[in-house]
Amino acid sequence: MPKGPTKRRPQTTARLLQAAQETFAERGFHGSSIEVICERAGLTRGAFYSNFRAKEDLFFALFDLHAQRVVDRLTHAVDELDTAEDPVRTVLTHMGTVDETERRWYLLSTEFTLHAIRHPDTARALADHDRRLREEIVRVLALLFDRIGRRPTVDLDLLARLTAAVHEGSLAQSLVEPDRLAPEQLAVTFLPALLETVSEPVATEG
Structure with missing residues (x-):
């Protein structure tokens, strides 16, 4: 049986990607910080770094x-x-x-x-x-x-x-x-x- 975090990972990744897409579109790549993307996704920096480097x-x-x-x-x-x-x-x-x-x-x-x-x-x-x-x-x-x-x-x-x-x-x-x-x-x-x-x-x- 997968643990909770493992089962949630796809949803977390999808939320981060959606937030990144919207933020990049508004601010550009360089104008978009990880903090803003995480805030938009409703996630913590820890959630970000558990999915992306x-x-x-x-x-x-x-x-x-x-x-x-x-x-x-x-x-x-x-x-x-x-x-x-x-x-x-x-x-x-x-x-x-x-x-x-x-x-x-x-x-x-x-x-x-x-x-x-x-x-x-x-x-x-x-x-x-x-x-x-x-x-x-x-x-x-x-x-x-x-x-x-x-x-x-x-x-x-x-x-x-x-x-x-x-x-x-x-x-x-x-x-x-x-x-x-x-x-x-x-x-x-x-x-x-x-x-x-x-x-x-x-x-x-x-």
Whole structure:
């Protein structure tokens, strides 16, 4: 039979993550102290340190939650590939989906990336989390090429990096000028031609 603290740990972690997400959104990563996050969660510093070592660990836990949302969207897109009239547009549209949660995450992740660039150990940890998410994007790209009957002629990891860069850069411009540029517009407009350029038709038998 699990002891009380063990059974309560998931709820405590969830409260801390929710409080961190809200506090980061309001104050930014550097402007959010552990004390304020704990106060918002209705928990003590002891509860925090029994779940996380530092504020950075909170960010990475939120990163994993965000990554799972991205993977879920991409998985849904993959499920639609067999019936989609335009598979490329289907995937790119799902990748470009932006709601308020995505907007808040972009602001936080951009600030944290700058923080990581200044701190090599943090940068390595961020790169590892990025790599795991990128592996899922590579999987989707491979399925997409197979669906449209083409074979990639470039490294899919590099292509995943490029598509992520287009998404993030487009999102930044869209947040600055929401009336001029939709979040997915650049990807949907230009990436289909790029995907064709970096691939070749799969030879059919006979």
